[in-house]
Amino acid sequence: MAAGSSLNYWLAAATQDLIPVVRRRVVEDLTNHYLDAMEMYQAAGLTAEEADAAAVHELGSPEETADALHKIYPASKFYMKAALICPVFTILVLLRLLLARLFPDFVSMYTFVLILTQPMCALLTLKALVTLAPRRFQLERPLTLLCLSTAVAGGTFIVSGLYEGSLPQIMFALLGATMVLGVLGMAAGLTWFGRLLVLVEILDAVSRHWLQLLLILNAAGLAGVMILALLNDRAWIPSASMESTLLAVGMMIVISYTLLCASLTWVFVRIVRQPKTA
Amino acid sequence: MNLKGSLPLLILHSLQGGQLHGYQIAQEIKRKSAGVLDFKEGTLYPTLHSLEQQGFLEAWKETENGRVRQYYTLTDLGRRQLNEQLNDWKRFRVAVDRVLGESGA
Numbered sequence: 206m207a208a209g210s211s212l213n214y215w216l217a218a219a220t221q222d223l224i225p226v227v228r229r230r231v232v233e234d235l236t237n238h239y240l241d242a243m244e245m246y247q248a249a250g251l252t253a254e255e256a257d258a259a260a261v262h263e264l265g266s267p268e269e270t271a272d273a274l275h276k277i278y279p280a281s282k283f284y285m286k287a288a289l290i291c292p293v294f295t296i297l298v299l300l301r302l303l304l305a306r307l308f309p310d311f312v313s314m315y316t317f318v319l320i321l322t323q324p325m326c327a328l329l330t331l332k333a334l335v336t337l338a339p340r341r342f343q344l345e346r347p348l349t350l351l352c353l354s355t356a357v358a359g360g361t362f363i364v365s366g367l368y369e370g371s372l373p374q375i376m377f378a379l380l381g382a383t384m385v386l387g388v389l390g391m392a393a394g395l396t397w398f399g400r401l402l403v404l405v406e407i408l409d410a411v412s413r414h415w416l417q418l419l420l421i422l423n424a425a426g427l428a429g430v431m432i433l434a435l436l437n438d439r440a441w442i443p444s445a446s447m448e449s450t451l452l453a454v455g456m457m458i459v460i461s462y463t464l465l466c467a468s469l470t471w472v473f474v475r476i477v478r479q480p481k482t483a
Numbered sequence: 484m485n486l487k488g489s490l491p492l493l494i495l496h497s498l499q500g501g502q503l504h505g506y507q508i509a510q511e512i513k514r515k516s517a518g519v520l521d522f523k524e525g526t527l528y529p530t531l532h533s534l535e536q537q538g539f540l541e542a543w544k545e546t547e548n549g550r551v552r553q554y555y556t557l558t559d560l561g562r563r564q565l566n567e568q569l570n571d572w573k574r575f576r577v578a579v580d581r582v583l584g585e586s587g588a
Contacts, residue, residue, distance in 0.1 A: 219525060230553075234505055234528045237552055241506035242524075265523020273529035277536065 211261045212239050218267035219274070227278045235264065490522065490530050492572060495539060495557065495565040502556040505531060531555060539564050 216235060220228045239260050246256035264270070497503060497511045508531075509524045534540045539561035544551050557565065 215525075231528060231532075233551065234531075234553055235525065237504070237550060238506045238509070238524060238528075240550070263523070264525035267525065269523065270525035270529065273526050274532075277529055277533050 211257060212236070215261055215264060215267045219270040221271055223274060223278055227274070231274060239264070489520075489572075490526070491534060492565070492568045493520070494527075494530060494534060495561055495568065498540070498555060498557045498561070499565065502554045504552045504554050508555070534561070537564075 212235075216232050219235070220231050223231065242260035242263055243253075243256045246259050247253065251259065493512050494508055497508045497515075503511065505524075505527055509522075509527055512520055512522075531540065531542075535542050535555070538558060540555045541558050542553050542555050545554055546552075
């Protein structure tokens with residue numbers, strides 16, 4: 206067996222089922238350790254194959270290392286199970302529409318109940334994400350993820366509000382007290398979860414600092430959508446000049462948000478094309 | 484000699500003198516123990532990561548000879564933890580010596 210390939214087998218066994226960002230760090234640490242050991246053994250007069258065998262033997266059992274790592278870093282399966290509880294928001298949206306079809310006479314009654322509970326369910330789901338995601342992605346600043354999650358959920362409400370064209374309902378949504386209904390609400394719910402799944406892949410790949418800039422732009426983009434939503438109900442705009450200013454600011458932010466989405470797509474495609482490492 | 488439970492203490496103590504990377508920490512422990520304390524070095528890194536997560540260590544990357552290495556150093560919390568663990572170890576050693584009938588120096 207060629208020197209180095211035994212290390213690859215060892216690393217594959219030791220880092221099995223670790224989340225990608227942790228796997229990369231552990232592989233880097235252990236590879237450096239192995240290379241240092243190789244240098245030492247070869248300086249002592251061993252051949253490359255003998256040094257490789259000694260260096261890998263020094264690392265011990267990969268299963269023991271894997272057990273020790275899993276005590277610190279939950280396996281990917283843990284996060285997948287947690288992700289399965291996230292579509293509560295989407296399920297609630299679908300349930301609302303189903304009830305509207307089955308019991309149209311009771312729309313006003315259950316609408317009030319769902320208006321109160323739907324944002325709460327979305328926020329509870331987000332809470333789970335905000336709690337788990339910093340560990341999943343080893344983020345040092347979970348507040349950034351909280352901003353993103355709030356912006357994503359808020360954007361969902363706002364997009365639905367745009368469809369309905371009612372500012373008071375948008376305002377209530379921002380306060381977490383109501384939700385705009387409609388076909389777009391269902392689509393927004395489904396795409397919200399889909400967006401998060403895509404974001405999971407991207408967060409695994411990009412560097413932390415770059416990611417934070419993208420997250421800030423994302424929140425800004427949704428703020429731009431909110432501004433445009435405000436313009437839907439012109440009774441809230443005090444003057445025509447203010448309306449023009451808000452329109453200009455909103456459009457600029459939405460354009461930057463579009464560029465952000467294009468950047469994220471480019472990053473995602475680039476990551477998908479990268480060869481997988483050990 | 485198995486030192487699984489003592490490894491965190493040994494790592495914290497090794498870093499008292501300044502920053503080290505993983506291989507240097509392992510060699511420091513083996514050298515100072517004259518080879519008595521031998522451990523499987525693959526388990527060093529989970530312990531390092533655990534200590535970092537608990538806030539006892541700070542880690543950063545440096546490029547050296549074209550290789551990117553992870554260096555570790557003690558934080559203030561790590562120094563306090565080291566002192567606590569050293570005191571615990573001394574009490575443990577005295578207690579065991581007493582049971583075994585050795586003088587409790």
